[in-house]
Amino acid sequence: MFTMTINQQQVTAREGETILEVAKRNHIQIPTLCHLEGIHQIGACRICVVEVEGAKSLMASCVTPATSGMVVRTHTPKVRKARKVLYELMLSDHPTDCLHCARSHDCEFRQLGEVLQVDVSRFAGQRSKNLVDTSSAAIVRDNNKCILCRRCVSVCNEIQGVGALNAQNRGFGTSISPGGDLLLGSAVCAACGQCTLVCPVNALKEKDATKMVWDALADPELTVVVQTAPAVRAALGEPFGMPPGSLVTGKMAAALRRMGFDAVFDTNFTADLTILEEGYELLGRLAAGALANGAVTREQLDTLNLPGHLPQPVLPMITSCSPGWIKYAEHFYSPYLDHLSSCKSPHMMLGALTKTWYAQKQGIDPKRLFVVSVMPCTAKKYEVTRPEMTTDGIANVDAVLTTRELAQMIREAGIDFTHLPDELFDSPMGLSTGAADIFGVTGGVMEAALRTVYEVVTGRELPFEQLHVQPIVGLERIKTASFQFADVKPEWSFLEGVTARIAVTSGLAGAAHLLDEIAAGQSPYVFIEVMGCPGGCISGGGQPRPVNDDVRRKRLEAIYREDEGKPIRKSHENPDILTLYSEFLGSPGGHVAHNLLHTHYTVRSRT
Amino acid sequence: MAQHCDCQTAVIDEQKAYQTLMQVIEDYDRKPSNLIQILHMAQAIFGYLPEKVQRFICEQMELPFSEVSGVVSFYSYFTTQPKGRHTIQVCLGTACYVRGGKKVLDALKGLLEIDVGETTPDRRFSLEVKRCIGACGLAPAVAINNVVHKRVNPNKLQDMLSQYE
Structure with a gap:
């Protein structure tokens, strides 16, 4: 601890803090633009410059360390003039179509102009960039609007370890792009959309699906079905002014009904289904391993309710709900794709069931069914375009909206969201357990799976307080735990005493670490959960901005609150799931389930 | 003496060029911090740095294409166009x-x-x-x-x- 002076005010600073951090703690607001706490701190835009006594030039406060006795002035005429000139220079290479720009309401560049009180734009000249890249199914890149802050570069390279975007060329010719003549659609982009979360302007955004959905809703020939992912309900309130961590499950269902959807289903229903399919797949892989090394006989296995054809005994098995993670694995770890669970993601399962089971029950031609998924995710937009995601030539899901897009549509429909009553989802795919709720947060799929797998094998509840596997709860990048199968049911005797080690990671850089262990033959785990976005779906690429660790924690708590408030908290006890199996699917991993609910993967280039 | 057609010679030359580049990358311990030196050598070997050569370097060094392409396009010394005679x-x-x-x-x-x-x-x-x-x-x-x-x-x-x- 030491003291320094900011604007004639004596303040204390901690070792290692920047001027900006000290100022912020002392309620002195230095404007910033490219700065993103903990993620992007390179002083690229220089909007945060301050005067430091004794320094030759203005200093970028976000990268200048505070030192003892330092004398700083943050808003002198010289500083304010410099900021305005910098702003005007950036503005000279930025379109001023704010009246019809989708980011106008939360554009950080526009907001900064207001703070700096820039009222002229003196510099007019050539524009450096004009590319609008719509090649990706998930993300649109509008380089006209890019202000070269490089936040997306930091997130894509440092946090996600993907490197689909970097600065190309130099000077006035600089642009942020995948390199060469590549467009995003053919680059190694995982479609995670973390870049769209941090972009301060409208240069990176999801590909619009709202028009397609409005058209479907207006088409009298179509029955339009909607489903909502677990993480959407923990964030949809934010665009309507509700604080982060507000749960709006009931209002969301009410809003969707008022928008004109014919059935409002819940992706959480098929999250429960995923647990049964994926749980039994894991048990199948363990059984296949035991069979291969003679620990169990074929006859004993036949008494178990395992998939008809046992899967290959490849361990660790890795979750497959996150399409950004899947695409990343296909690009960078293609030799290890057999570790991925063959389960489709929950919203694809719901789509497949809507156009088969539900269509049959309702007597609707599947071609006249239009399925919309509301997802916290941009990669889901890409996922629905994969050729595997069809049944009998009919797409499982027709359109994917992000949480942000749904909020926009609710506003457009004139619905006063905060005053809506709480309503329920529709049957038969609306009921879910607490296990499904936690799919929206890092560690949740693992915990949900363990609640079922442990109980199937031992006949007892998972031995953790409140069923929460505490070591895998939270925002750390890699979390691990282990438990032992003890006093198992007689038919599972081959698992008696087996210690299962598990790992959970969110964000693709963490996934790379766990995959490198597998590649080196040193992975000690039987089961790994990967979510492509840091924190899991609660901070997916399609969620409302801004997202930081504080917001993540509040959404995470909301998700666990939703789980704890449910009367049923284990997927295998969801009565509607049991009905689905007895009426239509047969058994987990059975013939029908295999055709509709499972998929395969594609080897892709790592460049 | 056996007659070689030009295209065969070209294929052999290209194979040799990639072998030489591979050796260069190994000499530089595949370290990302040596990327600029490796690109220099690659340009000396091929005369220029076409996308194919950049991709080869990316794969060998496990670097993103956008990063290597970013370096190549930043420095005016590097060229992605073949040199004239x-x-x-x-x-x-x-x-x-x-x-x-x-x-x-x-x-x-x-x-x-x-x-x-x-x-x-x-x-x-x-x-x-x-x-x-x-x-x-x-x-x-x-x-x-x-x-x-x-x-x-x-x-x-x-x-x-x-x-x-």
């Missing part, structure tokens, strides 16, 4: 500049119909700019294939170029 370097150092180097350059651009850093479609000439080649007494100077032409007259460039096929 003859490299023209126009000196724009102070002495050459004041004695008409810029006019020589503009005339060459017009004559060859290419910009600095580019190569004519028939791959005859590549055009570059140098900042002082140390021939100030001969200004304005132009080096072609490292041979210096002194006191170049922008109106008589055709004669100079005709010496190079």
Whole structure:
């Protein structure tokens, strides 16, 4: 601890803090633009410059360390003039179509102009960039609007370890792009959309699906079905002014009904289904391993309710709900794709069931069914375009909206969201357990799976307080735990005493670490959960901005609150799931389930 | 002696080139911090850095293509265009500049119909700019294939170029 002076005010600073951090703690607001706490701190835009006594030039406060006795002035005429000139220079290479720009309401560049009180734009000249890249199914890149802050570069390279975007060329010719003549659609982009979360302007955004959905809703020939992912309900309130961590499950269902959807289903229903399919797949892989090394006989296995054809005994098995993670694995770890669970993601399962089971029950031609998924995710937009995601030539899901897009549509429909009553989802795919709720947060799929797998094998509840596997709860990048199968049911005797080690990671850089262990033959785990976005779906690429660790924690708590408030908290006890199996699917991993609910993967280039 | 057709020779040459590049990458311990040196060597081997060579480097060094391409496009030394048979370097150092180097350059651009850093479609000439080649007494100077032409007259460039096929 030491003291320094900011604007004639004596303040204390901690070792290692920047001027900006000290100022912020002392309620002195230095404007910033490219700065993103903990993620992007390179002083690229220089909007945060301050005067430091004794320094030759203005200093970028976000990268200048505070030192003892330092004398700083943050808003002198010289500083304010410099900021305005910098702003005007950036503005000279930025379109001023704010009246019809989708980011106008939360554009950080526009907001900064207001703070700096820039009222002229003196510099007019050539524009450096004009590319609008719509090649990706998930993300649109509008380089006209890019202000070269490089936040997306930091997130894509440092946090996600993907490197689909970097600065190309130099000077006035600089642009942020995948390199060469590549467009995003053919680059190694995982479609995670973390870049769209941090972009301060409208240069990176999801590909619009709202028009397609409005058209479907207006088409009298179509029955339009909607489903909502677990993480959407923990964030949809934010665009309507509700604080982060507000749960709006009931209002969301009410809003969707008022928008004109014919059935409002819940992706959480098929999250429960995923647990049964994926749980039994894991048990199948363990059984296949035991069979291969003679620990169990074929006859004993036949008494178990395992998939008809046992899967290959490849361990660790890795979750497959996150399409950004899947695409990343296909690009960078293609030799290890057999570790991925063959389960489709929950919203694809719901789509497949809507156009088969539900269509049959309702007597609707599947071609006249239009399925919309509301997802916290941009990669889901890409996922629905994969050729595997069809049944009998009919797409499982027709359109994917992000949480942000749904909020926009609710506003457009004139619905006063905060005053809506709480309503329920529709049957038969609306009921879910607490296990499904936690799919929206890092560690949740693992915990949900363990609640079922442990109980199937031992006949007892998972031995953790409140069923929460505490070591895998939270925002750390890699979390691990282990438990032992003890006093198992007689038919599972081959698992008696087996210690299962598990790992959970969110964000693709963490996934790379766990995959490198597998590649080196040193992975000690039987089961790994990967979510492509840091924190899991609660901070997916399609969620409302801004997202930081504080917001993540509040959404995470909301998700666990939703789980704890449910009367049923284990997927295998969801009565509607049991009905689905007895009426239509047969058994987990059975013939029908295999055709509709499972998929395969594609080897892709790592460049 | 057996006759080789040109295309076979080209394939063998390309294989050899990639082997040499592989050796370079290993000599530099595959370290990302050595990327610029490796790109320098790669350009020396191939004459330029086409996307295929950049991708090879990415795969060997486990680096994103956007990063390698970012470095290649940042430094004007690197080129993604193949070099012509003859490299023209126009000196724009102070002495050459004041004695008409810029006019020589503009005339060459017009004559060859290419910009600095580019190569004519028939791959005859590549055009570059140098900042002082140390021939100030001969200004304005132009080096072609490292041979210096002194006191170049922008109106008589055709004669100079005709010496190079």
